[in-house]
Amino acid sequence: MLKAPFDPVQLAIPFFILAIVLEILLGRFGKARAHYEVRDTATSLTMGLGSTIAGALFGGVIFATTVWVYQHRLFTIPMNAVWAWIAVFLLEDLTYYWFHRLAHERRVWWASHVNHHTSTHYNLSTALRQTWTGGVAGTWLLWLPLSFLGFPPAMVAIQKGISLVYQFWIHTEAIKRMPGWFEAVFNTPSHHRVHHARNARYLDANYAGILIIWDRMFGTFIPEVDEEPCRYGTVKNLGNFNLLHNVFHEWIGIAKDVAGSPRHALGYIFGPPGWSPDGSRDTSHTLKAKWRARVGADSTDQRI
């Protein structure tokens, strides 16, 4: 099957809205930790709508490419086999981990993904603050190997949707910790708060989609510690609520840097966010090093 018979994200929209309303009410009546700022919320929700439109505009190219790759597949994997769904669940989640890691560690993909991190709040509306430029950035290419292996495009699309729906509920401060076994295996609000934090201690961590095991396996897991509450947003928070600035600021930053010094274009485009030829700007790596120097922490400590 090529085209998915349903889209889990579209089906989940009423649940998204109800959950946001519930979180606001819980925050309002002091039953849970939840803060919503009006312009921040408007930006998040509008980003979500814009992302859907951008996705529809670029969807044809992605679909056509995926189908073409599937036509040249290695195997034919049945869509009605349980083992195939287990396999696509694991492989899609692993793909998501690497997509997400690249999206944080290479500036050209960060330019597309940074929008999701510009909110200084961490609530369910933040989950909907999605990119408009993912199609242009080409991160969708990372999912093509699944179709090349032989997973039907519809199966991959459904699994991607399930992953996105899963990731909605973890964007909250209302849930402190899940049971230990769940925290060990799955991505949770606690793990993902760390991912959205701008504290030096927490930078570049917890890239998981559904399973946190990938971070544990690849050494990017950092637990949330009570003595250092997460502060949300980007290292350098945006100075305004302008929607277009939110969407394009990092792309514009790359363009300015490349125009100013074309011979360093590769570094500016594919280097880590903050890379500069003379090292005068901060990257996650330098920020963490400074933090370690300040606190005198042992850099081998997993908790940092």
Place this chain on the structure above:
Amino acid sequence: MDKALLIQLGGSAAGIAVLVGFTAWMGVARPTPPLDAESARALLALEFPDQRPDRVWISADGAAVIARDGDAALVLYRRGDGYVARDLPWSAIASLKPINGRVRPRLSDARPVLAVKDDVWPPREFA
């Protein structure tokens, strides 16, 4: 454009407006009381942990802070229910001209409005 798509977009936009209105009605933003000396110092330490500003000015409405650390000016201003931090050369701050009790430093992506008492600039904290 497809009529169904237009209806869907219109409905989504209306839904967003309702949800944003509901957020405003509920009033669940973080409390941001005016900054005082202690909270301003704490915020500076959090945002500029490697710098040790010796002089600190708090805007008349308590919504912004400027601190001086040698040739650098450390600026904090309220945006929504949080604060934005920027550093810039001290000369860019020293040359500001207050107009109607306001100064507006030019930052890379904003021109925040900072309330100044008595139109005096630089304030006595930086004299």
